[in-house]
Amino acid sequence: MSDELEPLRRLRPDNVLPDEPGDPTVLSRQKEQLMSLIDDQPDTTIRMPDLYPRLAYADEFAALEYLVRVFGFTELREARMEHEWDGRSQMLAWLRLGTGIVMIGHANHDVHLIYAPGELGHTTVMLNLNVHDIDGHYAHAVAAGADVTMELEDAFYGERRYEATDLEGHRWHFGESHEAIRARGGEVPDDPEGGKPTTH
Amino acid sequence: MDESTDAEVIAASLADAGRFAELFDRHARVIFRYLVRRVGPEADDLLGEVFRVAFERRETYQQCRPDARPWLYGIATRLVARHRRGEARRLKAMARFAAQRFGADDMAERVAASTDAVEDWARVADAATDLPEGERDTLLLYVWEDLSYQEIALALDVPIGTVRSRINRARAHLKGIAPVVEGRMSS
Numbered sequence: 001m002s003d004e005l006e007p008l009r010r011l012r013p014d015n016v017l018p019d020e021p022g023d024p025t026v027l028s029r030q031k032e033q034l035m036s037l038i039d040d041q042p043d044t045t046i047r048m049p050d051l052y053p054r055l056a057y058a059d060e061f062a063a064l065e066y067l068v069r070v071f072g073f074t075e076l077r078e079a080r081m082e083h084e085w086d087g088r089s090q091m092l093a094w095l096r097l098g099t100g101i102v103m104i105g106h107a108n109h110d111v112h113l114i115y116a117p118g119e120l121g122h123t124t125v126m127l128n129l130n131v132h133d134i135d136g137h138y139a140h141a142v143a144a145g146a147d148v149t150m151e152l153e154d155a156f157y158g159e160r161r162y163e164a165t166d167l168e169g170h171r172w173h174f175g176e177s178h179e180a181i182r183a184r185g186g187e188v189p190d191d192p193e194g195g196k197p198t199t200h
Numbered sequence: 201m202d203e204s205t206d207a208e209v210i211a212a213s214l215a216d217a218g219r220f221a222e223l224f225d226r227h228a229r230v231i232f233r234y235l236v237r238r239v240g241p242e243a244d245d246l247l248g249e250v251f252r253v254a255f256e257r258r259e260t261y262q263q264c265r266p267d268a269r270p271w272l273y274g275i276a277t278r279l280v281a282r283h284r285r286g287e288a289r290r291l292k293a294m295a296r297f298a299a300q301r302f303g304a305d306d307m308a309e310r311v312a313a314s315t316d317a318v319e320d321w322a323r324v325a326d327a328a329t330d331l332p333e334g335e336r337d338t339l340l341l342y343v344w345e346d347l348s349y350q351e352i353a354l355a356l357d358v359p360i361g362t363v364r365s366r367i368n369r370a371r372a373h374l375k376g377i378a379p380v381v382e383g384r385m386s387s
Binding site for chain 1: 211214215217218220221224225228229232233236237240243244247248251252255259260262263264265290291294295297298301302320321324325327328334339340342343344353354356357358359362367370371372374375377
């Protein structure tokens with residue numbers, strides 16, 4: 001088939017120079033350097049931010065699965081606490097996205113007096129997250145079945161954002177500043193109020 | 201252990217930095233080949249740089265992406281951008297080798313064609329060199345590295361529509377440049 005890209009494909013250096021060396025010692029040497037860099041790390045434990053929210057869920061186990069799968073959180077496994085309470089197995093888990101940390105647990109009416117949105121009929125907070133590559137985050141969340149309550153759009157104040165409600169009604173706002181999008185080589189509209197991002 | 205995804209390895213490396221070595225074992229060879237293709241001998245140092253940057257940024261890795269290869273390609277590509285001049289020279293050199301290697305088989309034809317072949321291949325190299333950086337990166341990830349549009353979008357942090365339009369523009373740019381190629385083409 002005729003393909004305009006074929007000449008360039010053929011120009012790939014290892015096609016024209018079949019015996020170009022990829023010095024095998026390079027890999028081991030560079031790995032050694034990487035390992036010494038890693039070993040020099042003074043402290044690789046994650047520091048808890050001084051402020052982080054605790055969210056209440058009726059089913060915190062389902063919430064954990066959902067937040068990881070749909071929104072891309074990572075659980076700090078070593079922090080998890082499981083216990084029996086009210087004849088039921090309960091869990092506290094800490095989830096991380098970027099530098100943000102959120103704690104999730106069972107709605108607790110006896111000690112902490114916090115309720116899941118489903119018990120109140122509404123929520124009283126919105127969780128705001130800065131993400132790297134908002135477009136990718138949005139595409140992933142939608143593909144994973146997120147309940148999007150505000151479509152991805154460029155806001156007048158210079159942020160590309162969308163909002164979604166999780167399985168129990170907590171509201172999440174994901175955004176990336178236009179400045180950050182430009183810094184990673186992405187394109188943003190000249191007139192954000194005009195709506196859609198330009199493709200080039 | 202081998203069944204864990206790259207994302208899981210990176211997540212684990214947040215608490216246990218040594219786990220990051222697994223990422224090197226999985227991808228260093230491919231990333232190194234890519235760097236050699238683009239910048240030649242300078243690839244040696246760049247390889248270490250790619251993984252150093254990756255290690256330092258591992259906290260911002262998007263956990264929803266199981267495969268880290270596009271991410272590493274992206275870091276490598278941004279580092280290559282500092283070696284633009286070397287890359288242009290290298291493409292020109294490849295064009296000269298290509299003219300010899302892909303020339304006509306028949307000696308008489310080869311002599312007749314050789315001048316054209318040298319010029320044609322130089323035009324391919326120039327066309328690639330002349331492309332804006334984003335388009336060249338996209339194009340080379342596509343034709344040299346066989347990444348999918350989706351993977352390129354992840355690597356370069358651009359929407360997939362941008363990848364598509366860049367490839368289309370590159371096609372238009374390269375149209376009509378068809379060096380003489382006879383026989384013995386691998387792949």
